[in-house]
Amino acid sequence: MNLTSIVLKNLKKRLLSTTLTISSITLGIAMVVAVLVIQQETERSFNQTSVGYDLLFAAKGSQLQATLNTLYHLETSVGIIPIGVYEAAKRDPRVEIAFPFYVGDSYRGYRVVGTSANFIEKAEPRRGQPFRMAEGRNFERPLEAVFGSEVARRTGHKIGDEIFITHGLSEPAPGAEAHVHDDVPVIIVGILEPSGTANDRAIFTDLYTTHALHDVHLHLHDDHHDHGHGHEHHAHEHSHGHEHDTQKHTHDHGHTDEQHSHDHHDHGHSHGHHEHHSHSHGQENGHTHDHTHGQAASQVINQIELKELDAVLVRMVNPAAAIQIAGMINFPTPDNPLLARNMMRDPFFAYKEDIMAVVPAMQIRNLMSIVGNAEQVLRLVAWFVVIVALFSVLIAIYNTMEERKRDLAVMRALGAKRGTIFSIIVMESAVICAIGALAGLLFGHIIVANASAYLAEMAGIVITAFNIELNQILLILVTVLAGILVGTIPALKAYRTDAVQNLGSGK
Amino acid sequence: MIRMHHVKKGYTNPENGSYQTILNIDDLQINEGTHAAIAGPSGTGKTTLLHLLSGLINPESGTITIGDVDITKLSESQRDRFRADNIGYVFQSFNLLDGFTALENVQLGMMFSGKAASKSRAEEVLAQVGLTDRLHYKPSQLSVGQQQRVCVARALVNDPKIILADEPTGNLDPSSSAEVLRLLKNAAEGKVLLVVTHESDVISQFERVLDILTLTPSPDLAVK
Ligand SMILES: Nc1ncnc2c1ncn2[C@@H]1O[C@H](COP(=O)(O)OP(=O)(O)OP(=O)(O)O)[C@@H](O)[C@H]1O
Ligand SMILES: [Mg+2]
Numbered sequence: 246m247n248l249t250s251i252v253l254k255n256l257k258k259r260l261l262s263t264t265l266t267i268s269s270i271t272l273g274i275a276m277v278v279a280v281l282v283i284q285q286e287t288e289r290s291f292n293q294t295s296v297g298y299d300l301l302f303a304a305k306g307s308q309l310q311a312t313l314n315t316l317y318h319l320e321t322s323v324g325i326i327p328i329g330v331y332e333a334a335k336r337d338p339r340v341e342i343a344f345p346f347y348v349g350d351s352y353r354g355y356r357v358v359g360t361s362a363n364f365i366e367k368a369e370p371r372r373g374q375p376f377r378m379a380e381g382r383n384f385e386r387p388l389e390a391v392f393g394s395e396v397a398r399r400t401g402h403k404i405g406d407e408i409f410i411t412h413g414l415s416e417p418a419p420g421a422e423a424h425v426h427d428d429v430p431v432i433i434v435g436i437l438e439p440s441g442t443a444n445d446r447a448i449f450t451d452l453y454t455t456h457a458l459h460d461v462h463l464h465l466h467d468d469h470h471d472h473g474h475g476h477e478h479h480a481h482e483h484s485h486g487h488e489h490d491t492q493k494h495t496h497d498h499g500h501t502d503e504q505h506s507h508d509h510h511d512h513g514h515s516h517g518h519h520e521h522h523s524h525s526h527g528q529e530n531g532h533t534h535d536h537t538h539g540q541a542a543s544q545v546i547n548q549i550e551l552k553e554l555d556a557v558l559v560r561m562v563n564p565a566a567a568i569q570i571a572g573m574i575n576f577p578t579p580d581n582p583l584l585a586r587n588m589m590r591d592p593f594f595a596y597k598e599d600i601m602a603v604v605p606a607m608q609i610r611n612l613m614s615i616v617g618n619a620e621q622v623l624r625l626v627a628w629f630v631v632i633v634a635l636f637s638v639l640i641a642i643y644n645t646m647e648e649r650k651r652d653l654a655v656m657r658a659l660g661a662k663r664g665t666i667f668s669i670i671v672m673e674s675a676v677i678c679a680i681g682a683l684a685g686l687l688f689g690h691i692i693v694a695n696a697s698a699y700l701a702e703m704a705g706i707v708i709t710a711f712n713i714e715l716n717q718i719l720l721i722l723v724t725v726l727a728g729i730l731v732g733t734i735p736a737l738k739a740y741r742t743d744a745v746q747n748l749g750s751g752k
Numbered sequence: 753m754i755r756m757h758h759v760k761k762g763y764t765n766p767e768n769g770s771y772q773t774i775l776n777i778d779d780l781q782i783n784e785g786t787h788a789a790i791a792g793p794s795g796t797g798k799t800t801l802l803h804l805l806s807g808l809i810n811p812e813s814g815t816i817t818i819g820d821v822d823i824t825k826l827s828e829s830q831r832d833r834f835r836a837d838n839i840g841y842v843f844q845s846f847n848l849l850d851g852f853t854a855l856e857n858v859q860l861g862m863m864f865s866g867k868a869a870s871k872s873r874a875e876e877v878l879a880q881v882g883l884t885d886r887l888h889y890k891p892s893q894l895s896v897g898q899q900q901r902v903c904v905a906r907a908l909v910n911d912p913k914i915i916l917a918d919e920p921t922g923n924l925d926p927s928s929s930a931e932v933l934r935l936l937k938n939a940a941e942g943k944v945l946l947v948v949t950h951e952s953d954v955i956s957q958f959e960r961v962l963d964i965l966t967l968t969p970s971p972d973l974a975v976k
Contacts, residue, residue, distance in 0.1 A: 656863075
């Protein structure tokens with residue numbers, strides 16, 4: 246037997262009070278931990294995703310919305326921009342790498358992001374951590390898709406599965422008719438490893454595919470599909486009344502390199518045969534998925550004209566140039582005529598009426614400072630709960646002092662020093678706080694685990710629960726320290742208890 | 753072994769605030785191996801004397817030397833430790849801790865001394881008082897006589913040089929009373945045993961009796 250076992254025995258003797266005070270500490274710490282982890286992970290998730298890029302070109306509108314839409318697959322697109330912006334970025338020697346985005350469709354509520362194959366190869370969803378394939382390969386041609394880890398997990402789809410993408414971002418209300426492009430089957434060719442970012446909840450495909458989904462006139466004919474999979478190919482009588490559609494197709498900045506690059510797909514078809522079925526090729530290729538898909542892919546390339554994007558994300562060779570380009574595009578009124586002449590020569594200047602330039606990291610910083618205020622209120626409330634809980638510990642222990650006077654006096658008479666009595670009481674408070682804090686840590690992470698599903702759904706933020714970090718360990722130590730501090734008040738009372746006067750008279 | 757010299761102890765009367773001397777011992781010596789009864793009417797300072805000897809309280813003046821240590825010169829925490837190491841105390845009321853078993857109550861007697869609170873030693877003394885089959889009983893589950901035997905075991909567990917017992921048989925029937933007294937006397941072989949009592953049966957068991965009122969010891973106690 247030692248002091249600790251005396252302490253534990255004392256706590257066990259008053260099980261109800263002990264349980265209640267531990268619970269109150271648990272509640273407070275759980276709140277603090279939950280707020281802390283969610284805030285920290287949200288900020289980290291947002292920041293890490295935004296730091297890898299210097300500029301974002303999007304249609305004029307909310308800069309924050311453009312950032313959220315492009316990097317976090319949230320909100321809706323601010324509008325479309327000519328694909329020439331992407332072409333200009335690719336040619337520009339100041340640009341290290343550029344990624345195009347064409348969005349607005351979804352599959353079972355997961356967003357389909359049209360981009361270039363090198364987005365998967367070169368982009369870093371988290372700083373220093375590129376995408377990694379868990380299975381399969383990157384998309385290489387139209388109608389191929391790569392699934393984010395979460396999408397694959399939730400939908401249960403495997404590589405080789407064919408899906409039909411819905412036009413628009415959300416699942417239709419029950420009863421309402423979904424606008425499913427059942428004439429544009431997309432095959433899953435790869436599944437990404439989890440990145441802990443919104444990308445885990447996205448489906449990536451190439452620009453042709455997303456353009457095809459927006460194209461009223463596209464018609465794919467595929468006999469093999471008809472037989473093999475029972476897909477009826479449809480006539481194009483569905484009306485495309487979506488506002489998205491009307492929003493798109495408004496700008497037409499003509500043809501670009503991208504468009505002409507069809508040529509090396511060597512199918513030799515001419516463009517614009519929207520009403521005709523391309524029966525003439527591919528039939529001999531057999532009945533494999535790959536071949537039928539290859540066939541459909543070439544049809545898409547032949548029929549689709551790439552002309553617009555939602556955004557272009559750019560990493561500069563020299564990040565300082567980003568500020569200059571952003572200034573030129575967003576505020577194209579220099580006082581200096583020399584500067585003005587330089588501007589005219591800038592390839593992006595031609596698009597100044599169509600686009601805005603956004604520094605994503607700055608948008609996220611601003612957002613975080615706003616979110617930070619709300620988070621601060623929550624944190625204050627959580628700490629308030631902890632403080633109230635500490636008071637409850639104080640009062641609970643203090644209230645036992647009267648009935649425990651005799652026990653303490655007996656220990657004194659058996660040779661316990663006042664200091665020993667003092668530490669026994671302090672330890673009781675510390676143990677309550679330690680157990681409460683540890684349980685709170687666990688409970689807080691359980692809250693985080695539950696909230697993470699919701700956050701992933703709402704904000705595309707992937708939070709890992711049960712990732713216990715130094716600051717949480719410190720939080721526990723601080724709580725125990727506070728417990729010690731709070732314990733000194735009843736402990737002082739115990740310290741002052743007179744041994745002789747409290748040894749029962751027995752008469 | 754024990755010498756009290758010019759020891760004065762009194763209390764302020766809470767009713768009128770006047771100082772009231774309870775004990776005024778000119779010189780009292782108790783040799784090693786002495787077993788003595790302390791007798792006297794209620795409220796005359798018998799318990800106070802034991803408290804002084806155990807260092808729980810300090811006198812207003814005088815010296816109390818135990819062995820070669822003047823305990824009145826020690827600090828309070830030094831006296832606490834001295835008590836833990838050298839004094840076995842059986843209280844007037846039992847003063848067992850409710851939440852602890854017999855075994856744990858006895859172990860508590862070792863907790864504050866230099867020795868480790870050995871379980872086997874606690875079991876050994878409980879066996880000595882005949883409670884081997886009651887080790888894990890709480891005080892409320894023990895008879896009054898058994899409770900007092902636990903108290904005796906607790907007082908003996910450190911193998912103290914001095915055993916002080918304050919009316920150890922006050923609440924017991926005659927046979928339990930005789931048993932407890934026998935246990936104390938056996939355990940205190942060669943040590944100092946002072947037993948406060950009102951009972952003539954108990955007094956008669958001791959050859960040496962100290963009358964607290966007159967502080968006139970029986971002939972064998974060395975008093976000057
Ligand atoms: N803290 C105190 N303040 C004032 N008076 C006290 C205090 N403690 C003891 N006394 C007084 O000292 C006297 C001696 O008390 P003590 O307990 O030593 O008596 P006792 O001889 O053991 O009596 P009993 O046989 O009834 O146990 C009593 O008159 C008591 O009122
Ligand atoms: Mg008494």
